[in-house]
Amino acid sequence: MTALPSSDARVVVLGGGLVGTLAAAALAPSVREVLILEHDSALPDTPSPRARLPQAAHAHMLWAGGADAMEELLPGVTGDWLAVGAHRIPIPNGMVSFSAAGWFRRSWADTHYLIGASRNLIDWAVRERVLRLPNVRVQTGTKVCGLEGDAAHVLGVAVRDTQGERRLIAADLVVDATGRNSKSTQWLRDIGGPQIRETVVDAGVRYASRKYWAPQGTETGWPVIHIPADPGQGEPGIVATIISIENGQWHVSLSGTRGAEPCADEDLYEEFARRARHPLVAEFLARAEPAGEVSVFSRTANRRRHFEQARLPDGFIAVGDAATSLNPVYGHGMSAAALGAVALREQARRTPVLAPGFASKAQHAIARPAAAAWMLAVGQDRFYPGAIGRRPTPADRLVARYVHRLNHAAIGNALVVRKLTDVMAMRRPAHVLAHPGVLLAAALGPSTPQLDGPALTPKEREVLARPPLRTLGAAPANPAK
Structure with missing residues (x-):
């Protein structure tokens, strides 16, 4: 039996990619209708490339934390991936990695996993499940031109269709999932909204x-x-x-x-x-x-738009890369977006989408997993020569030395391996690395000799x-x- 929505709200999601469909899945149980507006003229009905997704040509790691979150939102999606050829790779033993402190062993208990699949396949399986939800539909060939409303409340979006006709699509909540190219900071200013502060750390990757x-x-x-x-x-x-x-x-x-x-x-x-x-x-x-x-x-800069710190109008939130885009080398973008979608779903369960202040509460909830991924990325990228952004502080250098010490201990300590993997897989926050047992293990170092080559x-x-x-x-x- 399909659960009844908790409000009569209509949600418009901007963007039919992975983040947009996850946001739709998060909100669908709590609203009357979710309309996804997609710029492309059509979305593939197979695991095929999309012209406006250049990053799909690059390897993606979907860590356990992100895969668990997608499975929670869309039960059965993991089986969909595996049924068409994706791999469930055990971690840590299913990874041969050469840390700054040496080669990791592969003799520990597997506690985590990641999904090995193309981005096209991951997106396709999620999209197929979301578009089968009875109150979710997609409108393709639609270009969003701006927000409608004022500094107090967003009332919808202005769009142009394939014939160039401009019209208004009304919404109780607009979700920006348009990615790194998001124009919502300008759109907010256009309706009298706030200036959104940005932080950029760019290692030129x-x-x-x-x-x-x-x-x-x-x-x-x-x-x-x-x-x-x-x-x-x-x-x-x-x-x-x-x-x-x-x-x-x-x-x-x-x-x-x-x-x-x-x-x-x-x-x-x-x-x-x-x-x-x-x-x-x-x-x-x-x-x-x-x-x-x-x-x-080359568009790999870490860019954080601090929507959660601004006085946003009711009826608007930004998710995924539209709010926080990450250097993809660490493989956390999809996982952070999925965890943000779960946080959005939980907020919609607690607070009706039509209630004043819902958007602000949701934006803060979405920002928490994104902030965790941000710290993992910029904590590394700030140290590379020529990096743009705030230079490392003495505190940053102290943290970096501690992380190096943890990697050194992880060469021969199961507890440290598990805790580091908890954080990397986005199943636990970084503060677990300050647990007394982890601090002691880092101080003592590895209990086994360093490997002289990869454990093959x-x-x-x-x-x-x-x-x-x-x-x-x-x-x-x-x-x-």
């Missing part, structure tokens, strides 16, 4: 991504291979990641901060991977066949033992050291 056919025998059960940068080295950082996705493919993303940006040249792609702190990713790529071209993406399984070593399919200019390093 550029992405270059490519799909490869997984070598025979690695189509399933393959770990994430992740070579992160070390911001403490005082030089540009390079990150290299392989993650298994559907259709027997690896999705590979290489990125570099300002001064070490990758390019779109296919002949240089694997050479750039070798410039990471360890050549393991490059060695695996040399034994895999490319399945597509190199795609680049026999299957993974067998792949490296195969002859390379391509020869690079530089002599290969020993991938097991």
